[in-house]
Amino acid sequence: MENIETKLREEAKRLLLEKKADVIIGYEKGTLPLTATPCFITTPEEADKLVWNDLCTQNLAKFVHDLITAHKNSQKRVKPEDRKKKIIGVVARGCTTRSLIIHLQERQYGRDEVYIIGVPCTGYVDSKGLKAAINGADIIEGSIEGEKIKMKTSAGEKSVALKDVLADSCRTCRFNNPIISDVMVGNLAPSMNPDSEYDDVKDFEAKSIEERWAYFTKEMEKCIRCNACRQACPSCYCPTCFVEQSQPQWVGIGEDKTDTQVFQFMRLYHMVGRCVDCGSCVAVCPMGVDLRKFLKKIDKDCWELFGNRAGSSLEDMPPLGKYNEHGDKEDFIFNP
Amino acid sequence: MAENLASKDWEPKIVAIVCNWCTYAGADLAGISRIQYPPNVRIIRVPCTGRINPFYIVKALQTGADGVLVSGCHPGECHYISGNLVARRKFAALKSFLSYIGMEGDRTMFTWVSASEGDRFAQVIRGVTAKVKALGPADKLKKKLG
Numbered sequence: 184m185e186n187i188e189t190k191l192r193e194e195a196k197r198l199l200l201e202k203k204a205d206v207i208i209g210y211e212k213g214t215l216p217l218t219a220t221p222c223f224i225t226t227p228e229e230a231d232k233l234v235w236n237d238l239c240t241q242n243l244a245k246f247v248h249d250l251i252t253a254h255k256n257s258q259k260r261v262k263p264e265d266r267k268k269k270i271i272g273v274v275a276r277g278c279t280t281r282s283l284i285i286h287l288q289e290r291q292y293g294r295d296e297v298y299i300i301g302v303p304c305t306g307y308v309d310s311k312g313l314k315a316a317i318n319g320a321d322i323i324e325g326s327i328e329g330e331k332i333k334m335k336t337s338a339g340e341k342s343v344a345l346k347d348v349l350a351d352s353c354r355t356c357r358f359n360n361p362i363i364s365d366v367m368v369g370n371l372a373p374s375m376n377p378d379s380e381y382d383d384v385k386d387f388e389a390k391s392i393e394e395r396w397a398y399f400t401k402e403m404e405k406c407i408r409c410n411a412c413r414q415a416c417p418s419c420y421c422p423t424c425f426v427e428q429s430q431p432q433w434v435g436i437g438e439d440k441t442d443t444q445v446f447q448f449m450r451l452y453h454m455v456g457r458c459v460d461c462g463s464c465v466a467v468c469p470m471g472v473d474l475r476k477f478l479k480k481i482d483k484d485c486w487e488l489f490g491n492r493a494g495s496s497l498e499d500m501p502p503l504g505k506y507n508e509h510g511d512k513e514d515f516i517f518n519p
Numbered sequence: 520m521a522e523n524l525a526s527k528d529w530e531p532k533i534v535a536i537v538c539n540w541c542t543y544a545g546a547d548l549a550g551i552s553r554i555q556y557p558p559n560v561r562i563i564r565v566p567c568t569g570r571i572n573p574f575y576i577v578k579a580l581q582t583g584a585d586g587v588l589v590s591g592c593h594p595g596e597c598h599y600i601s602g603n604l605v606a607r608r609k610f611a612a613l614k615s616f617l618s619y620i621g622m623e624g625d626r627t628m629f630t631w632v633s634a635s636e637g638d639r640f641a642q643v644i645r646g647v648t649a650k651v652k653a654l655g656p657a658d659k660l661k662k663k664l665g
Contacts, residue, residue: 236608280552290619354647392623394621395620397658399620399621433578435662441661441662445577445581448616448620449574451614452573453617478617484611484612484616488611503605506605506608508594508595508601511607511608511611515610515614515629516629517588517629517630517646518630519639519642519643519645519646
């Protein structure tokens with residue numbers, strides 16, 4: 184890991200010096216113990232802030248889209264010949280590159296506007312799982328030593344195995360190495376355990392319809408409509424989200440439970456062929472809604488119905504933007 | 520609400536979102552051919568099934584429909600060449616996801632009816648009405664007023 188970190192810093196410095204990128208989005212050490220937070224590096228000196236470890240959680244593709252959109256908006260009133268181009272460098276693991284591919288597929292920006300520094304990924308620590316593993320104690324100090332996380336907590340010294348607190352989406356990750364990159368830092372990481380990725384979904388599908396509805400309503404009752412999942416999601420980039428739309432008003436803004444259900448249902452449905460299972464929404468949810476159970480189903484359907492894994496290939500089109508006239512399944516069509 | 524509570528003579532409310540070029544014309548044909556079909560269906564005409572935002576379906580269910588029927592041209596016969604083919608993908612994912620969260624599959628129906636199939640249109644409406652009737656009034660996802 185240290186090795187990757189040094190190489191990453193060197194690479195970032197080189198890119199900024201050679202003006203191959205105007206800003207580099209990466210992770211820096213967080214203000215709380217055992218956290219990493221996204222950071223924006225614009226000068227070579229700052230590059231030493233960059234870190235790469237098992238605590239880097241957020242999907243940085245979100246910020247790539249935000250920065251490019253903001254830059255394009257700022258250039259709107261500039262004469263075409265005076266417009267400046269901005270290249271965003273981004274430290275990208277497997278899921279981040281998948282999100283970038285989705286942006287590129289959806290023509291959000293050009294491939295030349297983003298410089299991808301690929302890093303291998305062995306999964307990140309799920310902070311909620313870590314908290315649960317130490318029985319909710321407060322972490323005062325902590326460090327990762329090999330396969331163990333050593334912590335000084337409010338309940339004394341604790342040590343947790345790294346593989347026990349990995350996020351769910353990382354355990355069954357299929358694409359933990361970058362799919363596209365301009366430069367690759369470090370060697371490819373060993374693959375995770377993708378064969379069991381739909382086990383949860385299959386168990387849930389086997390339940391009765393009433394049990395499934397009870398689970399859905401139970402989970403959605405937790406939701407406080409803070410929209411953190413949407414803010415963190417790299418695929419949620421609409422300038423006006425349906426939640427805020429007032430003409431027509433798709434979802435009510437009150438506390439009616441069906442409004443929450445419809446909001447969540449539609450946000451999840453918007454992820455058909457677009458959810459890369461980066462786990463950002465799950466990580467930011469303050470109420471711990473089990474979003475992944477539903478998102479994974481969408482991923483499974485997308486694979487089974489359309490043979491598409493979100494963001495797995497730059498040449499592919501979004502699955503809902505194309506069709507197969509004679510090959511698409513028609514078994515759901517009602518024939519009296 | 521009141522009419523839904525009286526279970527004995529309860530009649531389902533079904534929203535049918537149909538495309539202008541095929542199913543709407545098919546419904547027209549059923550009408551001029553004087554084919555009888557249950558009056559439970561409220562038809563909404565849209566230019567093409569590809570124009571249907573899946574939100575229409577979810578919103579209809581939320582605001583009181585007991586069932587939603589979507590019908591367009593047969594694959595390959597779309598007035599806009601491929602609208603129904605793109606829609607077919609959207610609906611396949613939508614229907615699967617709706618039943619995954621625990622919604623009865625028969626509340627959302629998708630079918631194709633062409634302009635010359637007045638008979639088939641009446642049959643579809645009969646079939647859908649019978650299925651939704653068997654399920655009873657919708658309560659999942661439905662907003663309770665008052």
